[in-house]
Amino acid sequence: MAIKQDYKAYGLNPLGLLLGLITLHTFWLVALYRLSNWFYRKGTPIIPFIIKGIGVVLYSADISPSAKIGPGFRIAHSVGIVVGENVVVGSNFELFHNTTLGGRDKELQGRKMPIVGDNVTVFAGATVLGPIMLGDNVSVGSNSVVTRDFTDNVIIAGIPAKVIGEVDKPHSLRSMG
Secondary structure (H helix, E strand, O other): OHHHHHHHHHOOOHHHHHHHHHHOOOHHHHHHHHHHHHHHHOOOOOHHHHHHHHHHHHHOEEEOOOOEEOOOOEEOOOOOEEEOOOOEEOOOOEEOOOOEEEOOOOOEOOEOOOEEOOOOEEOOOOEEEOOOEEOOOOEEOOOOEEOOOEOOOEEEEOOOOEEEEEOOOOOHHHHHO
């Protein structure tokens, strides 16, 4: 179950999880997304969007119930996050504040949104606009604008984003906690 891996990605203990309800720890935003996505996949009307609305009000984050985000999802800071409809993301995905994963006025093979691989981190202020594909083990630098495909194991940054380095240890930033 994805929520168990999300919980592990945060490294919370049971007390931290409980206190996180009071302090609005971002783990609970991920839990709200998982719940809204579950209702969405079951074809339940309205409820997924009510749950999404709770995330918008409490966390200032808009994560579409139709987005497909793999296990190990972690949000460092929630304010200003937007994940659009039908975005597809692999496992161990990490987002920072003021980030957007969304579409643009372009379609490729019926797709308008980004597809993102495993072990990807999108740092503060970055925008990833589809239809593009990001490979595994990609790090997107702060304030970058990504509008084209990138392969595995790269660090990308800039406007427009370009490769500025290679990833030595995939997702090594998780240990910084």
